[in-house]
Amino acid sequence: MRSVRTKSPPLATKAVKPALRGLTRPQLHELHYLMLLNRAFDDRISALYRQGKISGGAFGSRGQEACSVGSAYALEEHDVVGPMIRNSGVILTRGLPIRKFFANYLGRATSPTGGRDGNTHLGDLSLGIVAPISHLSSLIPVLAGVALTFKLRGEKRVAITWIGDGGSSVGDFHEGLNLASVMKLPFVLVLENNQYAYSTPTSMQCAASKFSDKAAGYGIRGVTVDGNDVLAVHHAVKDAANRARSGDGPTLIEAVTMRMKGHAEHDDAGYVPTALLAEWAKRDPIERFRRLLRSRRLLTEEEDRATEDRVAREIEKAVMEALSDPFPDGPTALDGVYAERSEDRGPA
Numbered sequence: 459m460r461s462v463r464t465k466s467p468p469l470a471t472k473a474v475k476p477a478l479r480g481l482t483r484p485q486l487h488e489l490h491y492l493m494l495l496n497r498a499f500d501d502r503i504s505a506l507y508r509q510g511k512i513s514g515g516a517f518g519s520r521g522q523e524a525c526s527v528g529s530a531y532a533l534e535e536h537d538v539v540g541p542m543i544r545n546s547g548v549i550l551t552r553g554l555p556i557r558k559f560f561a562n563y564l565g566r567a568t569s570p571t572g573g574r575d576g577n578t579h580l581g582d583l584s585l586g587i588v589a590p591i592s593h594l595s596s597l598i599p600v601l602a603g604v605a606l607t608f609k610l611r612g613e614k615r616v617a618i619t620w621i622g623d624g625g626s627s628v629g630d631f632h633e634g635l636n637l638a639s640v641m642k643l644p645f646v647l648v649l650e651n652n653q654y655a656y657s658t659p660t661s662m663q664c665a666a667s668k669f670s671d672k673a674a675g676y677g678i679r680g681v682t683v684d685g686n687d688v689l690a691v692h693h694a695v696k697d698a699a700n701r702a703r704s705g706d707g708p709t710l711i712e713a714v715t716m717r718m719k720g721h722a723e724h725d726d727a728g729y730v731p732t733a734l735l736a737e738w739a740k741r742d743p744i745e746r747f748r749r750l751l752r753s754r755r756l757l758t759e760e761e762d763r764a765t766e767d768r769v770a771r772e773i774e775k776a777v778m779e780a781l782s783d784p785f786p787d788g789p790t791a792l793d794g795v796y797a798e799r800s801e802d803r804g805p806a
C-alpha cells in the first residue's frame with residue numbers, strides 16, 4: 459500500500475515531544491494543512507462546476523473539514539475507509555494525489571474511475587479507500603464486511619465509514635451496525651450530524667436527544683463530540699480505533715457540526731435560517747484550530763502563510779494538470795463496468 463498523507467514522525471525522534479493532546483507540532487501543522495487543502499479542493503470543485511466543467515454533482519464539505527481530516531488522520535495506513543460525499547478530506551488525507559481527485563470530477567481517463575464517474579465516487583484499494591456508494595448507509599454493511607474479514611484473519615486493522623444524520627434513518631444503518639455489534643467487529647462509524655439532510659432538519663429526522671443514543675440499541679459505545687474541533691474528533695476516533703483493534707467492538711461517534719452550504723452546488727439552501735449559519739460561522743473549524751495553535755504559540759504567522767501558499771500552489775498545479783488530462787476513448791466506455799465471463803479471462 460502506498461503511504462498515506464498522515465506521516466507521524468518516526469518513533470526514534472525522541473526530541474519531537476507531543477505539543478497538544480498527544481500530537482506533535484509537525485502533526486498539528488499537518489492537520490492544519492489538510493483542513494486547508496480540503497476546503498481549497500472543495501472550493502475549486504465548486505468553481506469548476508459553475509464553469510460547466512463538471513458533468514456530475516458537486517458536493518462540498520465547508521464547515522465539516524474537522525470531521526473528515528480529524529478522523530482519517532487518527533487511522534493507521536493499513537486501515538480501510540469508506541468515505542461519503544462530504545468526505546473529500548478523508549480521500550485527501552489518505553493520500554490520493556490531488557490531480558487524480560480533480561481528474562475524477564472532470565471525467566478524465568487518468569482518474570481512479572477512468573472517467574466513468576464525474577463525481578466523488580472513487581476508490582483506491584492501494585490507499586485503503588472503498589468507493590462511496592450513493593445509496594445512503596449502504597457503505598455500513600460493506601465496511602462491516604471489511605471489518606469481519608479483519609476479524610476472521612486475526613488482523614489488527616479497523617474499518618471505518620461515515621454517515622449523515624439523514625442516512626442514519628435508512629435500513630442499512632441498522633442492519634450494518636447490528637451485524638458489526640453482535641459480531642464485535644473492529645468497526646467505527648462516524649455520524650456527521652450537520653443539522654440537515656438535504657432540506658430536512660434534524661428535528662424531523664430523529665426523536666432521540668442525541669444521535670449517539672442510537673448506539674444503546676446495539677449495545678455498543680456511543681459518544682458525541684464537537685465536530686468542529688479537529689482535536690476532539692481525532693481523539694474520539696483514535697480511541698474508538700484502539701478499542702476496535704483490541705477486540706472491544708464498534709463505536710458510534712456522533713460529530714456535531716453544520717453544513718455551511720447547500721446539499722450540493724445546485725441547492726442554494728434558502729431553507730436554512732441565516733441566523734443559524736451566522737452562529738455556526740463563528741465556530742468555523744479551520745479558524746478555530748488556527749486561533750488555538752496561534753494562541754499556544756504552535757503556529758507562527760509565517761508558517762500559517764506558507765501553508766496557505768503551499769495549498770494554493772498544489773491546488774493550482776493539480777487542477778491545471780487534470781484539465782489537460784485526456785477524456786477516455788469511447789470504445790473503452792464499458793471496460794470494468796460488467797464482470798468478465800470466466801471464459802473471456804483465459805486460463806487462470
Ligand SMILES: Cc1ncc(C[n+]2csc(CCOP(=O)(O)OP(=O)(O)O)c2C)c(N)n1
Pocket residue numbers: 544592593594621622623624625626628650652654655656717721
Ligand atoms: C437510500 C437513499 N435515499 C435517498 C437518497 C438521496 N439523498 C442523497 S444525499 C441525501 C441527504 C443526506 O443527508 P445526510 O445523511 O444528513 O447527509 P448530508 O448530506 O447532510 O451530509 C439524500 C436524501 C440516497 N442517496 N439514498
Ligand SMILES: [Mg+2]
Pocket residue numbers: 622623624650651652653654655656
Ligand atoms: Mg446531514
